[in-house]
Amino acid sequence: MLGILRALGTVVSAALRKPATVQYPTEKKQLPHRARGFPTLLWDFERDEPFCTGCQVCARYCPTDCMTVTMRDNPKYAEGKSPRRKIVDKFFIDYARCMRCDICVEVCNFDAIVMDNTWRSVELSRYDRQELVMDLDALLKPSRTGQLKDPFRDAMGVAHHGWAPRKAEEEKEKVAAAEE
Amino acid sequence: MIGNNPWLDGILRLLVVAVAVPLSVIVLNYLERKVIGRVQNRLGPMRVGPYGTLQSVADTIKLLTKEDVRPSTADQWSFELAPYVVVVPTIVALVTVPIMPDLFIRNLGLGLFFIVAVSTVPIVGFVMAGWGSDNRYALLGAMRSAAQLISYEVPLILAVVAVAMVAHTADGGRGTLNLTEIVDGQDKVPYIFWQSLAFFIFTVAGLAELYRHPFDIPVAESEVVGGPFVEYSGMRWAMFQLGEYVSLVLISLLGALVFLGGWNWPLVNELAERNAVAGTALQAVLMLGKTSFFILFFFLMRAAMPRLRVDQLMAFSWQVLLPLSFYQIIVNGLVVVYGWPDVVLGVLSGLGLLAGSALTYRAVRKPTMVRRPRPVAARQGSEVKV
Amino acid sequence: MAVQPPERELETLDLYINVGPQHPATHGVFRMVLTVDGEVVEDCDPVIGYMHRGNEKLPENCDYRQIIGYHDRTDYLAQFNTEWTYCLAVEKLMGLEVPERAEYIRVILGELNRIASHLMFMGAFGTDVGFFGTSFMYTFRERETIQDFFEAVTGERMMYNYFRPGGVAWDVPDDFEEHARYVLDRVRTAIDDIDGIMTENEVFLARCRGLSPVTPEQAINWGFSGPMLRATGVKHDLRRAEPYSIYDRFDFEIPVGTQGDVYDRYLVRLEEMRQSIRIVDQALRQMPKNGPIMASGLKRTIRVPPGEVYARTESPRGEYGVYIVSKGGDKPWRHKVRAASFCNLSALRNMVVGNYVADAIIILGSIDIVLCEVDR
Numbered sequence: 001m002l003g004i005l006r007a008l009g010t011v012v013s014a015a016l017r018k019p020a021t022v023q024y025p026t027e028k029k030q031l032p033h034r035a036r037g038f039p040t041l042l043w044d045f046e047r048d049e050p051f052c053t054g055c056q057v058c059a060r061y062c063p064t065d066c067m068t069v070t071m072r073d074n075p076k077y078a079e080g081k082s083p084r085r086k087i088v089d090k091f092f093i094d095y096a097r098c099m100r101c102d103i104c105v106e107v108c109n110f111d112a113i114v115m116d117n118t119w120r121s122v123e124l125s126r127y128d129r130q131e132l133v134m135d136l137d138a139l140l141k142p143s144r145t146g147q148l149k150d151p152f153r154d155a156m157g158v159a160h161h162g163w164a165p166r167k168a169e170e171e172k173e174k175v176a177a178a179e180e
Numbered sequence: 181m182i183g184n185n186p187w188l189d190g191i192l193r194l195l196v197v198a199v200a201v202p203l204s205v206i207v208l209n210y211l212e213r214k215v216i217g218r219v220q221n222r223l224g225p226m227r228v229g230p231y232g233t234l235q236s237v238a239d240t241i242k243l244l245t246k247e248d249v250r251p252s253t254a255d256q257w258s259f260e261l262a263p264y265v266v267v268v269p270t271i272v273a274l275v276t277v278p279i280m281p282d283l284f285i286r287n288l289g290l291g292l293f294f295i296v297a298v299s300t301v302p303i304v305g306f307v308m309a310g311w312g313s314d315n316r317y318a319l320l321g322a323m324r325s326a327a328q329l330i331s332y333e334v335p336l337i338l339a340v341v342a343v344a345m346v347a348h349t350a351d352g353g354r355g356t357l358n359l360t361e362i363v364d365g366q367d368k369v370p371y372i373f374w375q376s377l378a379f380f381i382f383t384v385a386g387l388a389e390l391y392r393h394p395f396d397i398p399v400a401e402s403e404v405v406g407g408p409f410v411e412y413s414g415m416r417w418a419m420f421q422l423g424e425y426v427s428l429v430l431i432s433l434l435g436a437l438v439f440l441g442g443w444n445w446p447l448v449n450e451l452a453e454r455n456a457v458a459g460t461a462l463q464a465v466l467m468l469g470k471t472s473f474f475i476l477f478f479f480l481m482r483a484a485m486p487r488l489r490v491d492q493l494m495a496f497s498w499q500v501l502l503p504l505s506f507y508q509i510i511v512n513g514l515v516v517v518y519g520w521p522d523v524v525l526g527v528l529s530g531l532g533l534l535a536g537s538a539l540t541y542r543a544v545r546k547p548t549m550v551r552r553p554r555p556v557a558a559r560q561g562s563e564v565k566v
Numbered sequence: 567m568a569v570q571p572p573e574r575e576l577e578t579l580d581l582y583i584n585v586g587p588q589h590p591a592t593h594g595v596f597r598m599v600l601t602v603d604g605e606v607v608e609d610c611d612p613v614i615g616y617m618h619r620g621n622e623k624l625p626e627n628c629d630y631r632q633i634i635g636y637h638d639r640t641d642y643l644a645q646f647n648t649e650w651t652y653c654l655a656v657e658k659l660m661g662l663e664v665p666e667r668a669e670y671i672r673v674i675l676g677e678l679n680r681i682a683s684h685l686m687f688m689g690a691f692g693t694d695v696g697f698f699g700t701s702f703m704y705t706f707r708e709r710e711t712i713q714d715f716f717e718a719v720t721g722e723r724m725m726y727n728y729f730r731p732g733g734v735a736w737d738v739p740d741d742f743e744e745h746a747r748y749v750l751d752r753v754r755t756a757i758d759d760i761d762g763i764m765t766e767n768e769v770f771l772a773r774c775r776g777l778s779p780v781t782p783e784q785a786i787n788w789g790f791s792g793p794m795l796r797a798t799g800v801k802h803d804l805r806r807a808e809p810y811s812i813y814d815r816f817d818f819e820i821p822v823g824t825q826g827d828v829y830d831r832y833l834v835r836l837e838e839m840r841q842s843i844r845i846v847d848q849a850l851r852q853m854p855k856n857g858p859i860m861a862s863g864l865k866r867t868i869r870v871p872p873g874e875v876y877a878r879t880e881s882p883r884g885e886y887g888v889y890i891v892s893k894g895g896d897k898p899w900r901h902k903v904r905a906a907s908f909c910n911l912s913a914l915r916n917m918v919v920g921n922y923v924a925d926a927i928i929i930l931g932s933i934d935i936v937l938c939e940v941d942r
Contacts, residue, residue: 001537003766004485010762011219011484011700020707021223032714034739036721063632101635101727106735107866115721152721220703316581393698394769397924486769487696489924490605540768 028119034152036100037121039093039113041136042151043143047082049074050140051112054088058104058113066097067104091139095124095132114151116142193285197274205425206236212479219483246414251314254411258312263412263419265305270426273298277433278360280443280463291359292344295434296337299389302423303329306398309420310408321407324490325391325398331497332388332395338505339381343371343438345512346525354516363442367449370441374525377508377532379439381501383477386431388497390424392478394485395493428478429471436470443467500543504536580608583923587616593690593930594937598914600926607926610918612911614940621942625901630656630731630868633901637888638725640903641939643686646672646679647881649729654810655877655888656731657861659870667857668733669812673849674746675719675728677842681753682712683882684835687934688760691832694931695773701760708756715749731868732861743850750843757839765836771829778917778929780826788913792884792906793834794933798826804880815852816845828932835934838882869896883907883934905939 022029042051054071074087104113115121120142126132142148210225210233217224225232250259276291278284288294303326310322348365349356356362362371372379388395398407409420436442443463452459488496511528514520585598595616601609621640625633637648650672657664664672685705692701713723719738720728728735739745764770780790785798795802803820805813821837823830870892878887884906891900910933918926 001540001768003768003771007484007763007767008480010759011480014221014704014759015215015219017221019218019223020221020710023223023226032718032721034719034721035717061629061631063628063635099635099725100722101632101725102721102735103631103727106631117721216698220700221707222703316583393696396696482698483700484763484767485697486692486767486773488769489773489922491922492772543772 031117031119033117033150035115035117036102037116037118038095038098038100038124038134039104039139040116040121040142040148041088041091041139042112042114042148043140047076047084049076049082049084050088050136051110052088052091053084053086053110053112054091055086055109057107057109061103061107062098063101063103064097064099066094068092088136091136093134093139095134096129111153114148114153116148117150117152118142118147120147190285197271197285201271201274201426201429202422204429205422206240208425208428208475209236209239209421211475212482215476215479216483219480240418243414243418248416249411249413251411253314255312255314258308259411260312262305262309262312263416263423265308266302267419267423267426269298269301270423270430273430274426276359277430277437278363279433279467280460281360284360287358287360290357292340292357292362292438295430296340299427299430300333302427303333306408309412313408313411315411318408318410321398321410325408327490328388328395328398328493331494332385332501335381335497335501335505336385336389338502338509339378339385340434340438342378342505342508342512343375345509345516346374346522347371359437363437363444366441367444369522370439370445372439372441374522375439375508375512375529376526377504377529377536379435380533380536381505381508382435382439385497385501386435387478387481388493390427390431390478393482394488397487397490397493428475432471432474432478435474436467440470440473441466442470495543496540500536500539504532507532585927593935596930596935596937596940598926598930600918600923602923605922605924607918607921607923610915610926612914614911614937617937617941619938619942621938622902625898627897629896630870630898633898634729635725635727637903638727639938640905640942641881641883641886641907641936642724643683643936644679644882644886645724645726646676646729647879648886649726650676650811651877651879651881651886651888653729653731654879655875655890656868656870658877659873659875659890659892660731660868662732662861662864664733664811664861665858667854668859670849670853671734671738671859672729672811673813673816674846674853675716677845677849678712678715678746678749680882681839681842682709684839685709685712685753685756687835687882688764688832691928691931691934692760692764694928695770697763700763704756704759704763708753711749711752715745718745730860732864733859735860737859743853746846746850750846753839753843757836761836764832773925773928774829774832774932775827776825777828777925778921780917782826784916785826788916789909790884790913791909792880792882793831793838794826794884794910796821797823797830797834799824804878804885808878810877810879816848818842818845828928831932831934835882867896869894870898878904881906883936883939884910886939903939903942905942907933907935907937907939908942911935911940 043049044051053074054069056069056071059065059067059069069091070089071086072089074082074084076082076087077085100115102115105115124132213235214224214232225235228235228238273295275285276288276294278287306325306329307322310318310320310325313319344355344357344362346354347356347362348354349361350364356365387393391398409417412420443466445466448459448462448466451462508529511525511532515522515525581602583600583602585600587595587597597613597616599611599613600607601611619639621636625636628636634649634652637652638645641648656662685708689702689705689709692705693699716726717723719742720726720735780788780794780798782798782800785795785800790798791802799822801820801822804810805818806820818841821834821841823834870890872892872894874889874891876887876889878885880886885904886906887904889900889902889904890898893899914930914933917929921929
């Protein structure tokens with residue numbers, strides 16, 4: 001009977017521990033900084049336009065083929081307000097197809113797309129599947145309204161060919177040159 | 181006797197039971213889910229009502245309003261009468277169980293005998309349920325449940341009868357089936373100390389009677405899904421669950437009364453001499469505590485034990501429990517005939533318990549069935565047979 | 567002269583029991599047609615294919631970074647191990663050298679994933695044997711801790727897509743080491759809990775001891791690998807036999823069973839969890855503080871020189887192998903997955919016939935199959 005008594009002892013000692021339940025939705029777990037929700041586009045507040053130029057690299061690398069991107073000429077470039085020659089015209093992501101693999105973030109040349117790491121991007125129940133196809137406004141909304149406070153945009157090693165690491169390098173060199 | 185009128189008295193007592201039984205079932209259902217939840221490191225029901233207390237009420241309402249699905253090929257009489265045959269005898273058995281010194285419906289002189297006789301009737305109900313369902317799995321479950329119940333009924337009865345044989349009566353003799361007298365005879369020492377082997381047999385056989393882990397093969401959820409109850413829905417299924425919880429209460433009460441001293445131990449008589457109200461309060465608390473001990477033990481066993489296979493279950497009953505209960509009866513008989521004191525009873529009973537544990541330990545360490553390897557013929561092609 | 571009783575006087579019919587695709591006891595959509603005589607199983611016909619998704623054909627249209635997601639979904643309980651096998655295959659073909667820090671990160675994450683997979687086995691196996699969900703809750707509590715750790719590192723709780731040919735995709739956060747040590751502490755509690763309710767439990771022993779014993783010769787003939795093989799007594803572990811990555815730097819033991827029965831398989835997996843904790847502990851101490859996490863000189867699109875390669879690793883289920891044929895270019899010509907569960911499951915009939923129906927479920931549970939691997 002010793003084994004059964006040991007089992008009962010384990011069970012009783014486990015009962016005295018604090019339960020591990022997090023009572024969703026009244027309490028929500030704290031999402032880590034790198035939590036991978038669905039992709040969203042970033043808004044460039046300095047120049048009042050999206051970072052995205054519509055170059056279609058992300059759409060080409062997407063394994064599930066869930067993005068549709070088109071580009072147009074940027075009127076602000078003609079006015080001299082922005083260095084981007086082209087800007088995104090239409091951008092559709094089908095959240096029902098996206099598998100959140102993070103490849104689009106990795107290959108973007110302009111650091112324009114990130115994975116939304118808030119609860120909002122995970123609680124996506126809809127009654128109709130068509131409502132999960134997000135257009136440009138819906139994709140820019142979290143960044144524009146300031147909900148997306150702290151996306152995960154650290155340098156992603158050599159695999160990341162984005163614009164920001166190059167810029168950061170150039171800044172560092174400029175600062176080092178200025179110090180000399 | 182209330183109001184000096186036997187009819188009024190009987191009806192009032194029956195009403196009390198009729199109200200208390202469903203109430204206790206609802207409370208027990210909620211408590212079981214909470215206790216098992218805590219054991220599994222989670223919270224249990226929390227949403228319906230404050231801390232989930234109204235969960236059982238919500239479940240009952242749901243079951244009442246559910247559609248009464250009946251298989252078209254089911255045997256009418258068998259299928260429909262089965263829940264009643266299972267539930268009614270269990271509630272009837274509560275007639276003679278005294279909760280407090282004068283809180284019972286009728287104190288029969290043959291109390292234990294009546295309880296034991298009436299609680300064998302549900303076996304027929306389970307077989308009726310399985311047969312009437314016209315379902316292969318239900319039939320399997322019903323056969324297994326009938327086998328299990330019958331084989332564990334015998335050690336249970338023998339264990340309880342063994343205690344009844346040596347229970348001290350009001351007039352100083354030994355041997356009574358009256359539950360109140362059995363409890364009254366335990367004011368110095370509860371019978372668990374003198375009859376530890378019978379207590380062990382009673383607990384194990386009680387687990388099997390209630391379909392609790394480790395003996396719940398008839399209602400095994402991950403194999404024969406649901407057992408004999410698989411075709412029942414709504415209120416009929418709720419009646420089976422009601423029967424299960426009422427038997428749980430019955431066995432716990434019986435154990436508390438017969439083995440743990442009921443309301444009479446410890447220190448009750450001394451307190452009652454000083455202060456009658458405090459004495460009654462202590463009796464109530466003791467009774468509640470002892471019954472809860474059994475109930476909690478049954479809940480914990482459900483959480484901590486896997487399931488025995490049918491042949492292992494039967495082997496355990498017939499090869500271990502039954503000889504031990506015979507041994508207990510022989511010992512008790514000798515003590516009654518030769519007038520030996522209770523201590524001899526306690527020592528011999530304890531020795532029997534040790535021997536039983538050693539037997540079980542040995543039986544478990546080696547496999548019960550030698551699996552002779554059968555030659556498996558090579559297959560020609562692979563046709564899927566349905 | 568003894569009188570022989572006649573063989574089968576009563577005319578009995580064999581019953582066909584369909585342990586169907588939807589059943590609480592089969593781990594995924596798997597169908598078993600059992601021919602049953604009373605309670606004894608006479609014949610067993612497993613039917614697979616309900617989860618076939620084209621895991622070998624579809625990658626022929628994907629470039630080498632997109633295929634990592636497929637491997638995540640092949641064995642969804644040990645994703646890091648499968649991603650690792652695939653990355654080893656591509657690295658062998660391209661001749662890449664993975665930097666030190668990336669290797670240590672891979673080892674830590676892979677071993678923690680092994681622990682998570684074995685915890686899932688303990689939970690599901692306990693439910694098969696008859697625990698009312700207790701084993702499930704204990705193990706899943708700590709699986710949650712491990713998954714939270716993975717979420718802090720990669721961002722996802724299940725389909726990580728984190729390893730790349732040549733290293734890992736991005737660096738680990740700053741509190742990696744203390745978070746990992748916290749996870750190890752919690753995992754030790756879970757293993758002790760499971761040990762307490764299952765290992766010595768007499769009822770558990772009565773169910774699992776001596777059930778379908780397998781000899782080493784039978785195991786090798788039937789193509790077993792992983793804990794199934796080690797439970798029979800064969801001391802074969804790919805991390806020792808053909809050390810890949812940096813496994814030759816760690817000091818760990820290989821648990822072996824004696825009879826190859828269901829109880830031995832459970833014990834081997836329990837002990838493997840403890841050895842994995844040892845490995846993670848050593849790796850955390852030896853890991854370099856800084857360094858590159860990706861091989862240098864790689865472009866955004868990997869082009870693999872022509873050739874073929876077969877790489878195999880020790881996944882929690884056994885030997886997981888990836889065979890790639892490349893004809894140059896950025897997409898493979900042929901991509902084949904050798905799944906451990908498929909080979910282990912093919913011996914089901916031999917193990918089940920002659921046992922009871924209730925035991926058939928337990929034997930199936932003890933093989934620890936993942937249907938996505940079996941069907942791909």
